[in-house]
Amino acid sequence: MTHLQTNDLEEVQSVVAGIYCAHSVLTSGGASADAAGLDLIRRAPQPVVKLHYGRSVRIDAGTFPRLMLMQTCLDGSGAAEQGSLRAELRRGQTVPLSPGLATRLAFDSRFAQQSVRLDIERVEALCSSWLNVPALDRPLRFDLNPFSAALEQAWSQAVGLIVSYARSGLLLPASAIANLDEFIVSLVLSQHPHNYSDDLRRPQKGLPPRLVREAERLMRDGELHQTPSKIAAELGVSLRTLELGFRAVHDCSPSEFLRRVRVAKARETLLAPKATTSVTEVALANGFLHLARFSAYYREVFGESPVHTLRRSQPRGTLAMAVG
Incomplete structure (x- = not known):
């Protein structure tokens, strides 16, 4: 700075x-x-x-x-x-x-x-x-x-x-x-309007189900820095095509599906933590910068806070590390 x-x-x-x-x-x-x-x-x-x-x-x-x-x-x-x-x-x-x-x-x-x-x-x-x-x-x-x-x-x-x-x-x-x-x-x-806004509003066909499944695999097995646009590029389709495919198959956007995948990966880490594992570390490692929203997403899916998951999974004597 x-x-x-x-x-x-x-x-x-x-x-x-x-x-x-x-x-x-x-x-x-x-x-x-x-x-x-x-x-x-x-x-x-x-x-x-x-x-x-x-x-x-x-x-x-x-x-x-x-x-x-x-x-x-x-x-x-x-x-x-x-x-x-x-x-x-x-x-x-x-x-x-x-x-x-x-x-x-x-x-x-x-x-x-x-x-x-x-x-x-x-x-x-x-x-x-x-x-x-x-x-x-x-x-x-x-x-x-x-x-x-x-x-x-x-x-x-x-x-x-x-x-x-x-x-x-x-x-x-x-x-x-x-x-x-x-x-x-x-x-x-x-x-915000720009000189391609009209082009982006034109109708497009959605992704075939087989390619939706391939996109899901890339989200689950790919690098953590994957984003919907990178996945679309890897599949050779537009991001809007990817979006339409996910809405047809899962009734959600690719970003929402990817968020679910990352929340699930975060839970895997919280259920098998190291002595130094913290909720902040796990959230950031899985692409969540807003910790309050991460906790809200996590609670919505699993019915408990990430801190609670970590506390009951943490080895004895390391509970103080859970939140930091």
């Missing part, structure tokens, strides 16, 4: 350019006494940054090369222009900025932002997977409008989880990171 607090605007500009892209910054309305501040909360795979300039600024970011940014206004107000389109930025709103467009930003002196840089290759690969095509035939671009209220709430919770883990310094298992990053990408791709 990188923290910067300074009155040197050029220093902030240099750090921001290293994270995002080269840009020019002009102050307007006179300089403010407030220092600029930047926190690089998470570096990779999709950086999270908190930033305020402490003064009114106008920014020219050129064509936003290879930069897909979800920008949330935490305080103050501003505006974003991409090409001929413009969006106002208000507190508690997130606006997606897409690559390859002439981009200009204007922030008032109180403006503070928290932004997530999405991995463009990851977003476009997921979109092409949903469409069942090898690659997109044009760059993916989101509508320059604030998120809906429902998406804003889900986005805020997901990014809040990322921030809390980044600040804790906890080293997450690959399965947990893969699930969290795919979730935030799929959240925006499925819930």
